[in-house]
Amino acid sequence: MAGTISVSVENSVARLVLSNAERRNAISAGMWQQIADFAKSASQRGDIRIAILRGEGELAFSGGADISDFNGARADASGAQSYDDLVEAACAAVEALPFPTLALIRGACVGAGAALAASCDLRLAAADAFFAIPAARLGLGYDPRGLPRLLRAYGSQGTRTLFFTADRLSAQRAFELGGVDFLTEASEAEAAAEKLAKRIAENAPLTLKAAKLAIRAAEGAPHAVLAEARRATALANSSEDYREGRLAFAEKRAPRFTGVTRPHKPA
Template sequence: MPGDVLLVRDDETGIATVTVSQPARLNAMTTAMWARLGEIFNTLSEDAALRCVILRGDGDRSFSAGADISEFEQTRADKEKARFYDTIVRPAMRSVAECTVPVVAAIAGHCRGGGFELAACADIRVAGESASFGVPTARLGLVLNFEDMQRVLDLVGPQNLKEILFEMAVVGSQRAYEMGFLNRVVADDAVMSEAQKSAERIASGAPLVQRWHKRFIAALVEHGDSSRVPASLKEEVHLAFDTADFREGRTAFLEKRPPVFKGR
C-alpha cells in the first residue's frame, strides 16, 4: 500500500517527529495514511513523558499536497462515500489539533488542500522561503469542511480566507506569514533545524504548564471570552502551584541555574 506515516521518538528530549511519507506523490494523504496519523497522535497524547511533536513531510519538496486524488473514485465519488471518508479524516485532524502537547509543523515545499488544513492543526508553523500554500477545492468541485475551515479562519481571518478559497490562490511563504498562517519563515535549508530549535525551546519548559497553556488557549478560542470559560477549568490554574516542577522552577531561579523539570 503506498504511503505511510512514520514516528520517531527521542526519549532523551521528549520530542517526537511524525513524518507523512508518500514522496512520489508530494506526500499526498491516502485514507490509510489519515487513519495511521490519527492512531499515532492519539497514542502520543497519552504519553506522559512527551513534551513536543514535530510534524513534517518526507523530503524537501512537499509538506503535503493534501488528499490523494487518485483515491477519490473509491473514497469520495458521492456523498455517502464522502461522509464515510470524513469519519476517518476529521478525527485524524482533530487528533493533531487536540494533541496534549504542542505541535510544530515544519513546512517545506507544497502545503496544499488537506496539507494546508493539516498544517493549520499545528500550534506553531515554520516554513521555508519557497514553500507554497493554497486550498484549490473549487477547482475540484468540492467544499472545505466546516471544522477545517474554522481552524484556518481563526488563523487568517475571513478576508484572507475568502481570498484563498474564492480565488483559489496559491501564495508564497511571505504572504502566508502576513496573513497570520505562519509563525516564521526561514531559509529552505533551515526548516527542520528551526523546527527542532522551536521544539527544544518548548521541551525546556515545565511540561505540565505547556499542556495546561495549550488547553487554556483552546478554551479561550472556543468560548470567545475568559468569562465564558467553565469555572472548573479556571480552577486548574491553581494546580500548578502544587507541582514539583513549580518548586524546581522557583528554586532554580533563586539559585541562578537552569531548571530541570520532570513533569510532576
C-alpha cells in the same frame, strides 16, 4: 495502501513524517487513520513534550488528500462525508494533543495538508513554501468543520482568498497573515525547527498543557475544555516543577522540569 506515517521520539520530541513521495506526501485514507492513531497513543505517553509534523523530503509538507481516493472512497456524497469524517477526526486529534505541536513546512502545503498544518499550534515554513486550497478547481465541497482552524491561521480575508481564488499563497504572505509563525531560509528550516522544539521541550510541560487547554477554550472549544484547563492549571500550581522553577530563579540557574504532578510539601 499508498503512503505511510513514520513516528520517532527522541529527547522528548516526537517527529511524525508524512511519507508518500510519489504523490508529494499526499495523505491517503489509511494515513489519516495513522495520524489519529498516533495522536491517541501519544496522548497517553509521558515522555513527549512537543511533536514536529513534516513531510518527507524537501518538495512538500503535503500535496493534500490523496486524489487516488477520490474515485473510490470519495466517489459520491456519502463517501465524501465518510472521508471528511476521517480527515476531521485526525485533525481534531492533533489539535487535542496535550503538548504543543509544530508543523515544519517545506514546499507544497495544499488542501487537506494545509488543514493538517493549521491543526498544529505553531507553523515554521521555509521561504520557498506555498499554501493552497484547490477545492474550487475540483468542484469539491469543503467540510465546514475544518473552517475554524483555517480562520484561526489565515484570518477571514486570507481564508476567503485561499478558497475563492484557489491560487497559491506564498510563505511570505502566509507569514504576514499569521498563518506562518516562523519564516526561515529553505536551507535553515530543519535546524530552526529542531532548535525551536528543543527550546519548547525545556519548558515546564504541565504549564504548557494548561496553557494550550486555556487557549483552546478561549478560541471556542467546548466548555469541557475550560474545565479541563482549570484542572490542569491547578496541577501545575501544585507540582514539583513549580517549586523547581522558583528555586532555579532564585539560584540563577536553568530549571530542570520533570512534569511530576504530585503536590510538594512546603519547605
